[in-house]
Amino acid sequence: MSATNRFHQVANDALVMISENLNPDAKLALVIYTPGEPELDIVLKDGGLSVDEVVNTLRRRGGLSLDGxxxxxxxxxxxxxxxxxxxxxxxxxxxxxxxxxxxxxxxxxxxxxxxxxxxxxxxxxxxxxxxxxxxxxxxxxxxxxxxxxxxxxxxxxx
Structure with missing residues (x-):
């Protein structure tokens, strides 16, 4: 198994464990990026996840402002x-x-x-x-x- 496949498996297992402890309606996303190397970006997300809601959450809680x-x-x-x-x-x-x-x-x-x-x-x-x-x-x-x-x-x- 390649390192990338192992990472995806471990990340998926971790997300499953985390999601089991969330509110029933909560959605989960994991974003990994390497600055300057977008080809290495990884996005793992729950089924039915709304990307707009992720952006709204980042705006509300993660410092993503309209002024930035x-x-x-x-x-x-x-x-x-x-x-x-x-x-x-x-x-x-x-x-x-x-x-x-x-x-x-x-x-x-x-x-x-x-x-x-x-x-x-x-x-x-x-x-x-x-x-x-x-x-x-x-x-x-x-x-x-x-x-x-x-x-x-x-x-x-x-």
């Missing part, structure tokens, strides 16, 4: 930031069933608001710029453009 820094949280934040940015640019949407779509949609809505504001400002500048004779366009169009700009300002201040 780790690669997983940094990666999740990077995906969120990327989804917001690409949504604002209205390109590269995630698949329809991907969790980051919600953030892409938020970015897209922000981009649409920006586009609407810029278009209103461009139109306002166009209708209020004097022509070669120093004349400004039709007063009705000028006033309508100002009203539109004011409405957008009110909308975005709310």
């Amino acid at each position: 820094d780790n690669v997983y949280k940094r990666s999740v934040c990077d995906v969120i930031i990327g989804a917001l940015a690409t949504g604002k640019q209205n390109n590269n949407p995630p698949p329809a069933d991907h969790w980051s779509l919600e953030f892409w949609d938020i970015g897209r809505a922000e981009g649409a608001q920006r586009d609407e504001l810029v278009a209103a400002l461009e139109h306002l500048v166009t209708v209020t710029t004097p022509d070669a004779n120093g004349q400004i366009g039709a007063e009705e169009e000028h006033l309508a453009s100002l009203d539109h700009a004011r409405a957008l300002i009110r909308l975005h201040r709310a």
